[in-house]
Amino acid sequence: MTRYIVMGYPAYAYTGGRPFDASQPTIVFIHGAAFDHSVWQWQSRYFAHHGYSVLVPDLPAHGRSPGIARTSIEAMADWVNAFIEAAGVPRVALVGHSMGGLVALDVSLRYPQRVSRLAMVGAAMPMAVGPAFLAAAKDNAPEAFDMEAVWGHSRGALLATSPVPGTYLLGASRRLNGRARDGVLHADLEACNAYRAPLLDPGTHPGPSPVRPRVLVVAGKRDQMTPFKAGKAAAEMLGAKLVALDAGHSMMSEAPRELLAVLRDFLRGE
């Protein structure tokens, strides 16, 4: 991992098993609510060994990064922008999952010079979070992590063979969430629930396609968290290419090879 100082605090980022080299095309992967860099294990390491440099930060108060959990998508996007600046990279491709997708979108909208391409995996705009989920997260109740784990996968994944031999996907996801500091899941979910992308407000961003980089939305056909139709609607709203995968919300682990192939085509293509 590498470490930068971002907004006064250390920021840790996984670099795909190779030293970070700012001279190569760079991809920044952003994790979702109460997760950390390791959710991108099966995509980021590949790109780091195939002509790209990758940065997979732990957002503030997530994983190894200390600091204060940001309470809005915009504040997270400001942090990601500062992180990219600290890494000394002028322009990156942004890939975000779920909440991380909203963060990546907001960076693309407000710091368009930073972003060459944008991929949102498991997207919805708005990303409404149910009151029961929010209430459980507010109380740091174990049920909140159960909800994140169960709804974060396709129903079939509860029992299915894992693409990662010997790994129980639901258990791994549940434990990673369970490591989050108290209050982080709730802050993240509240941020998702409250976020309204500026492009939804014609007064702020007039015109048909305010998002400058090329955009990809990857939607899981069996997604229980951000249903496929929400991903499809988000893609239409953004004028983005839509790719459907036969998976639930956690496409990085439920369909790691398929998602990698989609991202590879998108990031390499013209």
Add this chain to the structure above:
Amino acid sequence: MAHSGPKTPHPDTLAVHAGQSPDPATGARAVPIYQTASYVFPDTDTAAALFNMETPGHVYSRLSNPTVAVFEERMAALEGGVGAIATSSGQAALHLAIATLMGQGGHIVASASLYGGSHNLLAYTLPRFGIRTTFVPARDPAAWKAAITPETGLLFGESVGNPSVDVLDVPAIAALGEEQRIPLLVDATVTTPALGRPFDHGAHLAIHSATKFLSGHGIVIGGVLVDGGRFDWIGSGKFPTLTEPYDGFHGMNFAEESTTGAFLLRARREGLRDFGACMAPMTAFQILQGLETLPLRMARHIESTNLVADYLASHAAVKRVHHPHLQSHPDHALAQRLYPRGCSAILSFELEGGREAGQRFIDALTLFSHLANIGDAKSLVIHPATTTHFRMDDAALVAAGIGPGTIRLSIGLEHPDDLLEDLGRGLYASQKK
């Protein structure tokens, strides 16, 4: 406020289904036996990516195999862990756990109430490789704490000791582990996830001899190592094998690579690769046939064992019965708290008349098989002091709760009336002069 979480499958359902989708190639409903050593790479780029762990998949059946993976994932689901590694035996699972965490200079604090094979490994074999173990009374948390040194990298005990049938206070020892930043490994062979899950009680790692109750049929040798995914390897600072780059695998820092899966990554990528104690696909298939009925079988095992314990406790030829079901057992309350559905189909007892009475007892039995195993559908009997624990000196035997006349029973699935009749015959014979 009370929260209602989403519904997840019950253990009975996980035992039948977890880890297996119908075979995508053929639609086979049963778990296919993938009897292959290796797997064709679709192209050179994928081959390189598989070797460098850039993409998941099977490379060589020493590292992973689709049939074995079903067993691993089913066990991880049943235990509430993040993943598992199947091994060629329960002993191999214990060795894999230790070798992943430490090398020369390492130190373990272990319960004195251990299966004889585990005691052999810790007391005699591992010291030759520079790993020492301090054995402490299972029921004395203060002794566990006092035995910890700066080199200690593992706490180890059995959920229910074999054959002494003492119950490990997993929450207390796990809390000590959290305080000292040392993981607790529990051998849960006797309890199985059908009776209690070590991770629910705070343990960090679990092993099983899959030869026993998980299979239930006594036809294979196998083991499994499960990671609860909760231990903070980086925060502990005691485990360079997981938190520093490993030259033997692309300079990988396993804790950076996978926050919750670091331990199993190293165990698979180094331990299975180099020591090679992997499980054969046929073995995994055979264990899975038993695992499907684990919750049903354990309920019957416990029901019959409790009847046997009551019967023996009331018999004039029996000096003492060791089983937590009995109120006289020092761990009765602890067992009820940790294992409300029952905790052991193993029990031991002391006969009036010592060693000779024990021999007459065993020789008179017809239904119980005299052999060195537990957890079979068939009821089993053995005399530990002359068999499974014969390498222990007298002091170690006492520490493990074994006397010269101790008899160990493993209660099977026969009708309990038939078992009681057989035991009655043995007890009568034991007292004949």
